[in-house]
Amino acid sequence: MKDDRQTHWVTAAVPTLAAQPLAMTVTLPDMATEAGWEPRRPVVIWVAGSTKLSRAVVRRSTLDWGRKHLHVSLDAFAWSNRTLEKATKKFGRRLGNGYAIDICIRLTEAPPTANPTYGNISRLRAFANLQGATMASQTMDRVYGAAPLGCSNQDEPALSEIAEGELVYNINGQDVTLSEEQRKAVDLGTSTLPIVGIQAAFGTGKTVVGSIIAVRQAAAGKSVIVTASTNAAVAQFAQIILSLTAYRHLRVLRFVSDTAAQKNLTPTPVDMNRILMSLRDEFDDQLSDEERALCDKFTTGRTILERYIENPDLAVDMSEEDKDEYALAERNVSKTVKKMIKLVYKLRKPEILCITTASLLNAYGSRGGTLTETESRDSSEPAGPESQDPSQVLIGDEALQIPEPALAAISNCMPFA
Incomplete structure (x- = not known):
């Protein structure tokens, strides 16, 4: 199966801004399989209202096969952590102790130099x-x-x-x-x-x-x-x-x-x-x-x-x-x-x-x-x-x-x- 090529418009839950790296969870609808959303796969994120793109990596994904929902946990890359934190504070909505933010998210390829x-x-x-x-x-x-x-001058076993x-x-x-x-x-x-x-x-x-x-x-x-x-x-x-x-x-x-x-x-x-x-x-x-x-x-x-x-x-x-x-x-x-x-x-x-x-x-x-x-x-x-x-x-x-x-x-x- 090919990797998922869709850009998903979803609401992400950010449990806390104190975590390093910043973590969030999303649920992707109409997903019959993981379609490439596997641990360590990189993703690109746009927070609605922001002028910058951010990057994160998949930490875990769980498929709800009956409902065709894919639950994905993400961790921000270090260089995107501050950008996502600011965007969450500015454009997010309070949700208990955390935030809910509207994002566009898309799976991307790892860079060719990644080992x-x-x-x-x-x-x-x-x-x-x-x-x-x-x-x-x-x-x-x-x-x-x-x-x-x-x-060579020392006696030792072969x-x-x-x-x-x-x-x-x-x-x-x-x-x-x-x-x-x-x-x-x-x-x-x-x-x-x-x-x-x-x-x-x-x-x-x-x-x-x-x-x-x-x-x-x-x-x-x-x-x-x-x-x-x-x-x-x-x-x-x-x-x-x-x-x-x-x-x-x-x-x-x-x-x-x-x-x-x-x-x-x-x-x-x-x-x-x-x-x-x-x-x-x-x-x-x-x-x-x-x-x-x-x-x-x-x-x-x-x-x-x-x-x-x-x-x-x-x-x-x-x-x-x-x-x-x-x-x-x-x-x-x-x-x-x-x-x-x-x-x-x-x-x-x-x-x-x-x-x-x-x-x-x-x-x-x-x-x-x-x-x-x-x-x-x-x-x-x-x-x-x-x-x-x-x-x-x-x-x-x-x-x-x-x-x-x-x-x-x-x-x-x-x-x-």
């Missing part, structure tokens, strides 16, 4: 697990100088074991011979060093090298997570992994969030929704009646949603019956997706998971995240080392695009990787 990773980091306890004898703790200590790096690998790999039926530098990079990437950085110029095959490292680690029994900053980069990495002929038996999964799925310009055969929708056909004899019903409910709903994702013009003139069908499908999918993912991990646990950095932090960074096994106590609490796989290997494509706060937060999410 969703930082939004996820800000909600995490980014250093909760970076202690003790975990691999993450040791890596952070070495990177940031809290532990001696050692020197940090790594490096074994020589193959020189020739078959990619989509064509033999490709690695250069000497590429072979050394692959051998370094599959060594036992706690952290490895491979630097190379543009166009020298870094993604191919990274893909070979991923499949070799997975073939050795490691659980591999490949991450990059954009969906396009993750898709390219996944495609190269799938093209390595000798390793096509490996189970690969590309995680695509619901938001990204709407703009997925680079689909792959291992996209999460495709895998989820194929579970019933592929594993029917291993499913219980309850699991079959779960698969049918998810697949029916997802099929309806994808019809609108693939043909967005269908959403322009939806009948009431179509709106009801879409809203029911969206609700069924949102209620069943976590159970479906758990079923995937039960039936075909991926040996290689490809996922953007923002989605990785969102899915693994807190209890109740999409890819955590515990659904939980408090979503602000870290998932905890007890739920982590000690054989994990994390590969970051274009590491310079993964900011240092994200590296620390990822290490905290996966302290044994």
